[in-house]
Amino acid sequence: MRAFQISAEEAKVTSDVVTGTFFVNxxxxxxxxxxxxxxxxxxxxxxxxxxFVLEKLPVPLEVEVxxxxxxxxxxxxxNCKLTINNEDYVVDLIPxxxxxxxxxxxxxxxxxxxxxxxDAEKTVKCLEDVPIVRDFPDVFPDDLPGIPSDRDVEFxxxxxxxxxxxxxxxYRLAPSELQELMTQLQDLLDKGxxxxxxxxxxxPVLFVKKKDGSFRMCIDYRELNKLTVKNKYPLPRIxxxxxxLQGASWFxxxxxxxxxxxxxxxxxxxxxxxxxxxxxxxxxLVMSFGLTNAPAAFMDLMxxxxxxxxxxxxxxxxxxxxxxxxxxxxxxxxxxxxLETLRREKLYAKFSKCAFWLHEVQFLGHVINADGILVxxxxxxxxxxxxxxxxxxxxxxxxxxAGYYRRxxxxxxxxxxxxxxxxxxxxxxxxxxxxxKAFQELKSKLTQAPVLTLPDGPDDFVVYSxxxxxxxxxxxMQRGKxxxxxxxxxxxxxxxxxxxxxxxxxxxxxxxxxxxxxxxVKCTIYTDHKSLKYFxxxxxxxxxxxxxxxxxxxxxxxxxxxxxxxNVVADALSRKEEYEPIxxxxxxxxxxxxxxxxxxxxxxxxxxxxxxxRWGRVWIPPTCPxxxxxLEEAHKSKYSIHPGATKMYRDLRVNYxxxxxxRDVVKHxxxxxxCMQVKAEH
Numbered sequence: 001m002r003a004f005q006i007s008a009e010e011a012k013v014t015s016d017v018v019t020g021t022f023f024v025n026x027x028x029x030x031x032x033x034x035x036x037x038x039x040x041x042x043x044x045x046x047x048x049x050x051x052f053v054l055e056k057l058p059v060p061l062e063v064e065v066x067x068x069x070x071x072x073x074x075x076x077x078x079n080c081k082l083t084i085n086n087e088d089y090v091v092d093l094i095p096x097x098x099x100x101x102x103x104x105x106x107x108x109x110x111x112x113x114x115x116x117x118x119d120a121e122k123t124v125k126c127l128e129d130v131p132i133v134r135d136f137p138d139v140f141p142d143d144l145p146g147i148p149s150d151r152d153v154e155f156x157x158x159x160x161x162x163x164x165x166x167x168x169x170x171y172r173l174a175p176s177e178l179q180e181l182m183t184q185l186q187d188l189l190d191k192g193x194x195x196x197x198x199x200x201x202x203x204p205v206l207f208v209k210k211k212d213g214s215f216r217m218c219i220d221y222r223e224l225n226k227l228t229v230k231n232k233y234p235l236p237r238i239x240x241x242x243x244x245l246q247g248a249s250w251f252x253x254x255x256x257x258x259x260x261x262x263x264x265x266x267x268x269x270x271x272x273x274x275x276x277x278x279x280x281x282x283x284x285l286v287m288s289f290g291l292t293n294a295p296a297a298f299m300d301l302m303x304x305x306x307x308x309x310x311x312x313x314x315x316x317x318x319x320x321x322x323x324x325x326x327x328x329x330x331x332x333x334x335x336x337x338x339l340e341t342l343r344r345e346k347l348y349a350k351f352s353k354c355a356f357w358l359h360e361v362q363f364l365g366h367v368i369n370a371d372g373i374l375v376x377x378x379x380x381x382x383x384x385x386x387x388x389x390x391x392x393x394x395x396x397x398x399x400x401x402a403g404y405y406r407r408x409x410x411x412x413x414x415x416x417x418x419x420x421x422x423x424x425x426x427x428x429x430x431x432x433x434x435x436x437k438a439f440q441e442l443k444s445k446l447t448q449a450p451v452l453t454l455p456d457g458p459d460d461f462v463v464y465s466x467x468x469x470x471x472x473x474x475x476x477m478q479r480g481k482x483x484x485x486x487x488x489x490x491x492x493x494x495x496x497x498x499x500x501x502x503x504x505x506x507x508x509x510x511x512x513x514x515x516x517x518x519x520x521v522k523c524t525i526y527t528d529h530k531s532l533k534y535f536x537x538x539x540x541x542x543x544x545x546x547x548x549x550x551x552x553x554x555x556x557x558x559x560x561x562x563x564x565x566x567n568v569v570a571d572a573l574s575r576k577e578e579y580e581p582i583x584x585x586x587x588x589x590x591x592x593x594x595x596x597x598x599x600x601x602x603x604x605x606x607x608x609x610x611x612x613x614r615w616g617r618v619w620i621p622p623t624c625p626x627x628x629x630x631l632e633e634a635h636k637s638k639y640s641i642h643p644g645a646t647k648m649y650r651d652l653r654v655n656y657x658x659x660x661x662x663r664d665v666v667k668h669x670x671x672x673x674x675c676m677q678v679k680a681e682h
Contacts, residue, residue, distance in 0.1 A: 023083040024093075025052060031082075042077070042093040052077045052093075130356050132332055136339040140351040141257070147192045147285060148262045149346050153301040155287040155294070156231075157269040163227040167202035168220075170276045177207045180215045182279060189282075193261055197283035199271035218290055219275045225292035233296035238364055239407060239484070240516070241315045241322075242373055246454040248324035249370040250331035251361040254338065255353035259319030260294055262347055263287040263301060305345050306338070314338055322363050331357070365404060372453040372481075375405050375446065384443055389431070392423045399423070402442055406485075408452060409445050413471040413487035416442060420489065453481040461523040463514070464562070467506040469495065474510040476517065486513050501544060503529035508548050511555055518555055526562040528642050533561045620658040627658065631668045645669040 022031050024042070055078050077093045128134050173181060188194040203224060207215040256262065265273060265284060273284040273291070287294055295318055302316045313334035315322050323338055325331035335356070342349065355361060360369040367374045389395045399416060406412040418434040419442075421427050455461075455478060465474040473487040486509070494505060507525055511518060527533075536559070541549060605613050612619045620627050634648055643651065649665045658664075 023081075025081050026083070040091050040093050041096045043096065052080065127351055132335045133339065133356055135336075136343060139339055139342050139347075140349055140354075144191065144258060144261060144348060148264055151263065151301065151345075152304060153263060153297060154266045155263050155269070155291075155297050156266050157224070157272045157291070157293070158229040159227050159272075160229055165200035166223045166227075167200060167276065168204050168223065170278055171204045171206055171220075173205075173207070173278070177215065178278065180207060181205065181217065181277060184215075184217045185277065185279060185282070193286045194282045194284055197271065197274040197281045199274035199281070199283055201272050201274040202276040202281060203274070205275055205277050219273075219288055221288075221290045221292070224272060228292050231293035231296040233300050235295060235299055236315075236317060238317070238366075241317060241364070242366070242368070243455060243516075244311045244315055245324050245368060246456055247326050249359060250325045250328055251358045251363075251368065252323040252331070252335050252356040253354060253358075253361050253363060254321040254323065254342075254349050256319040256321070257348045257350035259298060260287045260289055263297060305341060305347065309334070309337060309341070317364055320364065322361070322368075374452070375408055384446070386443065388439070389422075392429055395419055395422050398439075402446060405446060406487075408485065409442070410475065410485045411471070411473045411487050412442075412485065413489045414468075414473065415445070417470060417489050453478065453483055455483055455517060458517075458521045461518055461521065463507075463510045463518070463523060463525045465503070465506040465510050465525060465527050467499075467502040469502075472502075472506040472509045474506060474513075476510070476514050483517070484514070486510065500529065500531060501542075503527055503532055504535065504545065504548060507532065507559065508551060511551065511557070518557070520556070522556045523558075525557055525559045527559060528562045530561045532559050535559060614657050617653065617657040618655055620656055622658055622660070627664070630656070631664065635668060635672060642672065 022029060024031070029042075054075050057074055057076050073094055073096070075095055077095065079090050080093050082089045082091050127137060127140055133140075185194070201224065204220050206218050206220055208218055210216050263286060265287060270283050270285060273288055275282060275284075287297065298318050299316075302318070302321075303310065306314050306316050306321070310316065313323060313325060313330075315324070321338065323331070323334050325334050360367060362368075362376055365376050367376055386398055386401075389398055399419060402416070403412075409415070415438055418438045422429055422431075422435065460479050461483075462477045463474055464477070465472075467473070469490065471487055471489045473485075475485055476483040488509065490502075494502065497505065507527060510525065535545075535549070536552075538545075620630065630652075634652055635642060645666045648669060649662050652665065653661065
């Protein structure tokens with residue numbers, strides 16, 4: 001890792017950094033922020049206050065500064081409180097014996113949380129200062145002007161045959177909730193959104209506390225929803241929306257103000273929206289939250305309103321609008337076009353929740369920029385802080401949140417297989433070592449999830465597939481960059497498949513799940529099962545293979561064996577980064593000193609990072625316990641896909657060396673059960 005130092009005087013005259021005085025653990029501090037950093041440092045002179053809690057790092061950090069000097073860092077101050085504009089953020093600070101500022105370490109992946117905060121603070125919050133937007137103040141009112149105008153879409157509540165009105169008694173509310181109820185009822189009456197009712201229907205009211213501490217009034221429409229004919233209008237798939245953003249580098253996000261209240265309820269359906277309170281019986285004239293068909297109705301409206309711009313300069317998910325463009329000039333035209341449309345349709349947005357003229361934007365739980373898509377750090381923080389599940393419900397909740405980002409996680413299905421078993425009714429809930437390992441591994445992978453590239457045209461798609469008796473996995477790539485990961489566990493009947501059919505099932509799975517990318521275009525599929533290369537010319541096929549052959553003929557695909565020399569996945573996904581934690585552990589001072597004492601380390605050099613090397617390659621101590629982990633990673637990682645001994649040795653010797661290395665590699669590969677089953681020789 002490389003750290004770059006800058007003095008307080010240099011920072012004041014440098015336009016590339018943001019500096020200011022803020023509070024760290026309630027102590028004033030001069031702070032420098034940089035969006036390229038993913039480590040936060042603090043002067044050791046600053047952290048003598050008792051409010052800073054020092055912890056040991058599990059593995060020392062090797063730090064190289066700009067003048068090529070390197071040294072080790074052993075400590076970290078966890079959960080420090082950074083205060084910016086009365087908002088508190090938790091950061092980890094590493095103490096350094098230099099300068100008066102925070103410094104940065106640059107790595108190949110990741111974002112600084114501090115940089116994310118500053119980007120949010122720098123967003124212009126005054127409408128008059130935003131180009132194009134300042135010409136549309138009527139689109140961003142402080143509140144909705146009243147009952148919405150007539151539209152092509154009205155909210156309907158069609159009931160199943162034989163349905164009869166249901167009225168439930170009001171829930172008991174706390175005194176503070178009763179006061180809030182009275183206030184919100186009066187506000188809705190003043191706006192004309194509700195009116196007194198004599199309907200035979202009646203749903204109870206409850207309150208939910210929002211993040212800012214205020215209360216949201218919710219109507220419990222569960223009984224009405226059970227009797228409602230469901231509107232099957234489709235909501236768009238999130239990944240389909242993101243596919244439209246290829247090549248975009250300018251973004252603006254528009255959030256409609258109380259979007260549901262901008263659609264009228266059909267006159268004959270108004271009585272069905274009735275709700276009962278201690279202060280009276282009321283019914284909605286506008287669409288209310290909690291009604292089962294509300295998302296579908298609003299999606300219908302937005303698709304009609306934005307149809308000329310959809311997938312050209314705008315994507316929409318219910319009441320969230322994202323405007324995207326390839327350059328600044330186009331973005332000005334696209335932004336004006338959508339704002340003129342909202343003005344014409346009398347749809348109103350909430351300016352404080354909008355963001356304009358961005359190179360990076362948060363949208364639908366993801367962060368999007370010109371490089372691709374990555375997970376939203378704020379959402380992943382919830383996964384990282386998730387407490388240990390105590391029952392099947394807790395496991396389902398965790399898997400539900402983590403599963404939203406499964407396209408970022410290679411072998412997601414295999415990782416969670418032991419957790420999924422706990423959600424079955426016929427399985428007793430026992431949290432063991434396998435579940436704990438899967439739980440921690442999934443949290444770790446999510447917090448280190450890669451940036452996924454958006455597809456760039458229909459050409460040059462490559463699929464890498466693999467199968468085992470734990471599940472199916474595949475990677476979609478384009479010109480050496482990862483587009484998506486996909487995986488699933490085996491179905492009950494698939495467990496009995498021979499290995500040939502299981503590997504073919506992985507190919508079929510990839511073609512089905514990425515049909516929207518691969519259908520009608522030429523693509524290449526790599527598999528580590530050599531006989532699949534001849535699948536299209538085989539004469540004797542069983543019934544299952546014949547059925548799959550018909551599906552494969554619909555695609556212009558070529559199936560190739562994945563020998564060691566074709567292992568481009570390892571290069572594309574950076575084998576160096578994958579092995580870096582193992583390298584760091586292996587080179588602990590006590591390890592190499594122990595082996596030097598034993599006389600097994602001779603003529604070793606030391607590079608600028610303080611790492612022991614021989615012939616320019618990192619030296620792994622023979623007795624180091626992490627050598628086996630390195631061999632396992634080099635052979636069974638999806639970045640390697642079970643290479644033979646020769647290929648695996650050539651890959652490892654580029655960066656590593658230890659006595660008897662080739663012998664150890666051959667021995668490791670010879671014990672691989674998968675290789676023995678599917679390969680004639682290593």
